[in-house]
Amino acid sequence: MTAANEAGLRIGTAPDSWGVWFPDDPGQVPWERFLDEVVASGYEWIELGPYGYLPTDPHQLEDELGKRGLKLSAGTVFTGFHKGDDEWQRAWDQALNVAGLASKLGAEHLVVIPDLWRSDATSQVLEPRTLTDEQWAKLGAGHDRLGKALLEEFGVKQQFHSHADSHIGTTREVLRFLDETDERYTNLCLDTGHFAYYGGDNVKLIEERPERIGYLHLKQVDPSLLFDVLKNDVPFAEAVTQGIMIEPPNGVPDLAPVIEAVAKIDADIFAIVEQDMYGCDVDRPLPIATRTREHIFSCTHLARS
Template sequence: MRRLRLGSCPDSWGVWYADDPRQTPWPRFLDELVTAGYHWLELGPYGYLPTDPARLADELAARGLRCAAGTVGGVGGPHKDFPAVLAETRRVAGLTRAAGGRDVVFVPVPGYRDDATGGYREAAELSTDQWRDLLANTTTLGRMLAEEYGMSLRFHPHADYQVEYQSQVERLLDGTDPRFVSLCLDTGHLAYRRADVLGLIRQYPDRVGYVHLKQMDPALAARAAAEDWAFGQAVRLGVSVAPPSGAPEVPAVLKALEDLDAELFVVVEQDMYPVDFDVPLPIATRTRRYLEETGDFG
């Protein structure tokens, strides 16, 4: 039985924010998602797609699209203004559930760097008290989603946030309740920080609940680390690449995910912000074809 479901998301069309004139307009994104051959999508930043549940459902149904997950972002990590984080998570969960999704991907942005200027907003390491708050609040978020919405929290490690390196990901997983918190395994962000993606899958097989499939140019990632670029600067210089031209190796990742024998969404992401509107569709089409030839998707 095929257990992996392939989808994509607004990020692969250059969308990082709810509203930005440099981003692909949402009707074009939905139309091109279908043209590229995808049937599942992650909703992306809240407010980019229609937030009226009935209208969103109509727009997706008209194109034969189905919702894999909603995305929480823009409110920082759970160690910060937790009431704001909780409110935004509820808002996203309500729309996602109405659209038929079962997962909420928590993306802790903005992080400690400014993507535009490269400047540091805050320390790159959390204090002991901040780690305590992060772990407790993340479990609280997951419990709330499970008990109030019947949904699952998928925490997304992110470059330039304080959960980005492998040791930090392990600390997050070891310190949160496995009943309520699992990982959005973003293969690209982890590779960007030289994590052992396959090792994480083997070490935490029951905590991989969702996947962002992404690759990075290893040489550019190494240069970004050496020259202290912010992640947004690295993206503008092309660090995020289309499979199979980067790291980690896609066939090995897909094989490891298939071996988990779990139902998982594998959502393609290629960071391209900002990007010309005509660029994403051919890349998305080629990527979908390559992945379907390489993996066993249902």
């Protein structure tokens, strides 16, 4: 392990850890309070969250982050390339906004989340749960096209985020996604909670596919609740309100082995705390965010601000 690796991964947080899923929701914490509480809880790196939640004017956002000593690690977009060629324009329109803004503030990553087969807003089933071979091919080709364009246009790397209630969630699906895509253009934002949601072994995936790990989201699943959720086919959004993503160290996976395995690959990989808490009371996130950061820094020496 090199001296750079020994410094550990950069730990940050995201609007999701404050219950933010949408650009504008009166039940969510106001963006100014979110930024202030990020500082209060001890983090320096954040993600953009849903486009439009934080200021979209780059000068205003730079000022707001700068006066708080905060820095931006990534933005987020949503894609559905398996649905057909028409999805390209939708994805690129988002990328122009999100990657355009994030790159101006120095971010080098774009977290890409696949459309869900079951709506996270209404829990309505929108399409079949599994993809055909033709849809898999469209999915892979679309992401490689997007990743190549992001690199060429913005110098930003695509980091794909497997997700509960999406077509890419299980270990088998994640591995097929990697096999369908080109590591030059498409790699993983490995979300430890979403991968564990369907029984995935995070450390095993990291060790078997180290070249495909480009970014981390740190969260834990409540194993005592998970089997009820899966048995009863509870929609992910409902599971979140039930507390399926739980405050560390009360869930799985253990975060220290994940951080240490990824630190062996590249110390410049971000590890962003992202505890799904949509629908929570606005006073709840700050103490959880503070305790989570303290836990991470106490459980491994391979973490840095």
